[in-house]
């Protein structure tokens with residue numbers, strides 16, 4: 500009998516990428532287990548996404564919790580190694596670029612278990628981001644690379660990763676969006692929060708934007724200036740709450756600071772927004788799919804297709820008010836969609852997984 504595939508998730512952005520892959524793999528009858536590292540553990544950061552996405556409950560929860568970069572990575576490395584110890588495993592599938600991703604890949608590689616990386620090849624070329632290190636290391640340790648955007652193929656080739664293990668499959672996070680689009684209730688979300696017709700959604704959580712006092716002060720000034728021209732809703736990630744508050748961030752009628760939202764609730768809010776201001780990775784893609792203008796407060800992006808084909812623009816906190824004002828006075832959505840953002844990436848990935856683990860369904864190709 501084929502040993503199970505172990506899918507490893509840990510943090511909020513993993514869940515929407517894994518859900519379509521697990522569903523499509525289950526449909527092919529592949530043996531699989533879901534491991535949650537516990538990197539994110541609050542209901543609003545984890546359980547609510549499992550419910551919204553119809554993701555099966557984890558078979559194993561490592562409960563690692565928060566810590567420094569090193570502590571968190573080391574905790575997953577050790578805990579996942581114990582999971583692999585003595586357990587026949589055909590493949591470990593890791594998602595995205597969070598600490599759980601690289602740590603699980605390290606554990607698996609030391610146990611000689613092959614690794615498949617979903618969302619391989621993304622690069623910001625900015626090593627000050629922990630995610631960039633996680634991406635590079637995970638790609639190097641992986642035998643199978645599932646690529647979501649064409650630049651990923653180029654980036655992998657540049658580090659010598661080519662050949663039959665590399666599969667351009669499209670974006671499974673967009674699968675989750677396609678699967679849930681009919682549930683996005685923009686009027687309901689707006690009514691629940693008592694918002695006017697025109698509002699912006701902001702999300703901020705990158706260490707570079709919130710961890711140090713000077714950066715946090717720039718963000719608070721940006722949010723205050725933005726709120727002077729449009730009502731802003733800010734579902735606030737736990738990271739940075741204290742440091743933004745120290746710089747004077749306060750909820751007002753024009754700047755509504757709320758708790759993090761679940762998947763459907765959050766995207767319903769985004770669906771009805773006039774614009775989005777963010778430093779998130781995934782939201783650059785979700786706004787591209789939903790054709791909502793997005794201002795990304797970062798000097799670079801690992802998702803350049805959202806800028807070249809999509810709705811995204813990189814900016815600084817100081818430039819946000821002017822850019823937002825321009826969007827409000829006239830903006831036209833791009834007509835195209837990045838290739839293979841069609842809601843079927845999970846199925847493509849599952850068919851390759853079936854080939855890898857030698858399932859009878861392996862005959863189907865991507």
Ligand code: UD1
Nearest residue numbers: 510511512538539540541544565566597598629630737738
């Ligand atoms: C992580 C990812 C980041 C991703 C983000 C999405 C890494 C390196 N970073 O960043 O790529 O965009 O998730 O949310 O893996 N906390 C809670 N409750 C939770 C989880 C975290 O309160 O359920 C707080 C803790 O104070 C913790 C802090 O948030 O120290 C940061 O959490 P952590 O998982 O270390 O990183 P994120 O900033 O969430």
